Amino acid sequence: MDSPGSLFQDDPDIKVMTAGSTLRKVKSRLWKKQRHFRLLEDGLSIWYKSRWLGKGHSTFSVIEVEAVREGHQSEVLQSITDEFPADLCFTLVFHGRQGNLDLVAESPEEARAWIRGLRKLIHRAQTMDEKQRLDQWVRDWFHKADKNKDGKMNFKEVRKLLKMMNVEMNEERALHLFTMADRSQSGSLELEQFVLFYKMLTQRDEVWRVFQDYSGDGETLMLEELENFLSVEQQEGEGSARHARELMERQEPSGTAKKQGTMSLDGFQMYLCSPEGSIFKPDRLGLYQDMSQPLSHYFISSSHNTYLMEDQLRGQSSLEAYIQALKRGCRCVEVDCWDGSDGEPVVYHGHTLTSKILFKDIIATLKEYAFVTSDFPVILSLENHCGVEQQTVMAGHLSKILGDTLLRNILDGRTNPQFLPSPQELKGKVLLKAKKIGGAEGSPDGTLTDDNSDEEEMANGEALHAESLNQHEKSKLSRELSDLVVYCKSVHFRGFKSSPLHAKYNEMSSFAESKAKRLAKEAGADFVRHNVKQLSRIYPSGLRTDSSNYNPQELWNVGCQIVALNFQTAGLEMDLNDGLFAQNHRSGYVLKPNFLRDNHTTFNPEKPQEQPGYKPMRFSIQVISGQQLPKVNQKEASIVDPLVRVEVYGVPQDQAKEETSHINNNGFNPVWNQTLNFVIHTPDLALIRFVVEDYDKTSKNDFIGQYTLPFTCIQPGYRHIHLLSKDGTAIPPASLFVHITISKFT
Template sequence: MASLLQGRLPINQDLLLMQKGMLMRKVRSKSWKKLRYYRLQDDGMTVWHARQAGGRAKPSFSISDVETVRGGHESELLRNLAEEFPLEQGFTIVFHGRRSNLDLVANSVEEAQVWMQGLQLLVDFVTNMDQQERLDQWLSDWFQRGDKNQDGRMSFGEVQRLLHLMNVEMDQEHAFQLFQTADTSQSGTLEGEEFVEFYKSLTKRAEVQELFENFSSDGQKLTLLEFVDFLQEEQKEGERASDLALELIDRHEPSDSGKLRHVLSLDGFLSYLCSKDGDIFNPTCLPIYQDMTQPLNHYFINSSHNTYLVGDQLCGQSSVEGYIRALKRGCRCVEVDIWDGPNGEPVVYHGHTLTSRIPFKDVVAAIAQYAFQTSDYPVILSLENHCSWEQQEMIAHHLTEILGEQLLSTTLDGQLPTQLPSPEELRRKILVKGKKLRTLEEDLEEEEEEPEESELEGEQEAELELEAQFESEPQELSPRSKDKKKKVKAILCPALSALVVYLKAVSFYSFAHSREHYRFYEISSFSEAKAKSLIKESGNEFVQHNTWQLSRVYPGGLRTDSSNYNPQEFWNAGCQMVAMNMQTAGLEMDLCDGLFRQNAGCGYVLKPDFLRDAQSSFHPERPISPSKAQTLLIQVISGQQLPKVDDSKEGSIVDPLVRVEIFGVRPDTARQETSYVENNGFNPYWGQTLCFRVLVPELALLRFVVKDYDWKSRNDFVGQYTLPWNCMQQGYRHIHLLSKDGISLHPASIFVHICIREGIEGVES
């Protein structure tokens, strides 16, 4: 079966050496370092490990799990062990999602190079695979798992076991018939290509064939005109359908003669439906498609809370990996809690807890390296400064020296602005958010004059209030209660103050106070509880406040497990920076990923016009139904190759159901689900229609979740996909499922038909 892919795999000396296997040290900490024998399997796509050469091997990882490979110099852990092992002998395998990195140390620099180069070659190969190659790879993986005695062929007994692994409950007689038909060599076993034919017969899509025949006059092919009809009537492609039909035939029709005659076979039709062209996510929303020239406060900004943590907030690990992961997934606002550290060097950690500490300069170096790998748009450093004067000077020094030209240290043109600059104007710039001694006006007036000694002394008298309690964010206090509250008072160093330009942190008292006393470049932070109560009491005022000033919302201090709130209710009020604990997977992060999936995942999404209008009458709690209210009809048709919930339960097969959830303003938030299909995760059929009414589609997100029905306990999560309403395509669409960590579960999908109608008549609330 490996031959399916091996013909396309690059032949390379490094890969041949990896297939022989090598002894390396697996490193988890300063005290945990163990020898392991790693070997690339003959399929070229999986790496196994054993305690020694010839020992009992276990799967370690698949190449498709790997995001990238880093040298030892880039590993936080290996740098700490530099006295024991030369950094050139170490390397780090970084996985997709939240899986921990794998740090390895080879016996020589040459052996480390073999693995680094070989793995990167394979990762690039997998990344560039087309749809067919990915399917071949998936089949190859299953063949390896089913071929128990590893002889390259499968008996009917092995096939039966494999069907269980693949989530298929099938009549034994029917399975044996398909097996015999596929066994063209009549050897009583299935080899590579025979197994592929067997798989094809298993995955015949009756619902797709029926759809194809509805539009095909002869049941054999779709002519160009028939395909154009399908694209116009069902897929709502409108005037572009004719040009699109030619493009799609050229892209998906497997036969050259079909391409020449401009016809689409059933195989070509299925290929189209399963591809990105047939995806529910509208391809026009994939690149940067929004206006990026509006002021920063007109955008939702992908924001992280306690970015340094990769675990919980009491004793979890702090790591620069938190910053690297957040920035690589498109996050544009990261949080840095800074405290006095040893030897005059500030450290980053969650104050007054047992979380580990990392040098501030390491954090800044990681940000400098990774800030613009995913997006060119500006990165905001939200500083929580708890440091003494001397160490604040060191903070300013590191920011200036390490970030260099990337750091924005004065207004863009040296002039006093009248509004915040746009993401476009701030491309590849890093902005500091924090306390500031003076106004921007005072800074600009005196920028060219050297402050005299007496002036500096005067500045030193300005007091910066720092919270010394468990919650590191500024509290929203009334002026009176503020006077009563005991605080640790420290002096803000002018060098650090000067680096805060457009994002001066100020305490929030009331919307009236902000309007009267604050400027557009000042920003307030709100705990989730405070933001919720403001939305309830003064929702419209909050919306108007967010049209001229930035707001940051952060999770409450009681979320010591790094759980998340639902970000949607804060987006509904126009809050731009709704900070999430990105290390924690779940519904809330699915919504965050879903919103920022559009616009090239650049981390900035333009708010709807009614959240950008200074005179907006919009109230998130009591939205008046605009004329754009819509009705959504979703027919959930079928599922394909759904994964098992628990791989260890070989006998159990999922009983899948599909839940469709809408998140938006309160009246729009709803969920409905299909019934469950018993014992079939391979090709379940539902054919059920769900109906929703949506008053404010501009704010709505859709989440499709597949669950494994269990009458004894909570239904288990199988997979999900979340997207903004305005990025949804109508017609017959596949939804390609993602894991809890947001990683593709290819080829798992659900097949749906989407229909959007204007108005909400006849729909029950």
């Protein structure tokens, strides 16, 4: 395979990058250090070092970079605008939670060369197929292990490399494969020979056995044999003949085999490792749901304390946190507003040491990034601690910066609406969620009585400073700000008995997690019916000062739409959120099952078997093998002892976990061949999480990787599960190979 660098070898921008440049790395207004950056020969690695640090250097892969931003587009670079003009500055944004890299070039031409060159290489890296990614991964390891940079490795170096790659193998077998790959009999392997050695090393016996089951001659799959495999094993039924032809055309690397209408073992393995061979149904990845139902009929990806990058006591407030949440598909962001000292409202976590950012800067960021990932509406959840004067300033910023993007009036042609409009009708709009003057909660003069004091404010741990609030004092709302609230009017929850009689479709309540969980358990069916028409927002307890999260599943079970999580905190809860919203084009909106949308529903998650049309499913997973699992401990001699756990999240009856035994000293190609069985009582609400851990008998197992998806999006048959890191980012080529059977439970 040509390296990405060789594809652009005559490109002037890549030439600048390969030659190298001295760029300033900027961490703050005061920390600006010169570093020498250059693109390595593989065309995918950026190497940099200080001239004064001797041998010390760092590298990162272009694959890790999500985007390049030009000019002063980060808070750090904005702080030095007086020192360095925009045409010298650029920012590298990495996938996951890795911090940005802010750089300043010595000339505008050099900055442009790096920006253009990086963008070309990022695009190339993003469009590589599975085989190219795997080849690149092998090449990266070769370059990493080739310490003296002579382009060759002897057997001792190869054995060391195998340990780095998480392989513990028999020395005799390793030497045998090394000798076979060393065709020149020089006692060392060059890059292409190492790739051959690696391919022999990774011969997948388990894939070969499946291939043999369907191949008549044991060498190839005829068209009918592939069609038979797709129909019997992959349960594709109709359309498998057409799909078989398409797969041969797309996945078969041999031109001869293609002409003969056959598929080789290589082509078969490439299909199984491709997105089509993945566990996630391809047709559920696109926008496949009806988007014309009322907003209350959807789960909405929602963030809490969106402005924070870390914890709630000392963490940095940052515009970058909004950008990351919005790019991750979040459709409800939170803004915590306080009076600023110079008349400009500021956003931070009140009564703590978190840093402050200007409200108007957040709105400008929202304007730029709100609809990059999804066209569907964004709800701006306002926690308002400002006086009337600065509330009016906020209203001015919202109107001026957002312009037509801000929804200010009920949609045309709706004289007496009874339901919220749909995501489709609200495309490209920002909706303000806040209190509103008038009605039962407030008097026409803008006064709000304290019985409607923000429940959230108290539950957010701010009860500690309740004495600073005069409980009998009346709070005032700015008329200008109030007028911008249309469909998301914050009201105090009056109870389930009252809501069907008095609640208006545009009124919504916020619940602390503990209250919401109690209501879900004690009055599940009532909560479900309430959420058919009303929006509910759930937020983490104020006691979670470390920005930890609660499990969102039990709130989704009762139809709560806006289940807000701390997006900045990795872990199980964000895995579930990412898993649920991975479907439907990652639009941030997922249509709730019909039993959570029906006005007359009797569904209660505590008693799923009482639901009309109750159809439990049997779910069986044969965990066959793992491929190239990443190391947990970076020490060279340390090799993982992996096990796989399958976890089911859903209604209480569906909560379950089963795990395989662990395999000693093999993260490279462990084979389990163990079957785990489950019964799923409410398939439409279930999420399945696959977790790989490094077994440790004396302490807690270390996390290796995970993958989470809705049960309804699972493809049966032989499938690969491409693992994700703790941050939810891909860690190619790490995967699991499984066989899945889904059938009716009788």
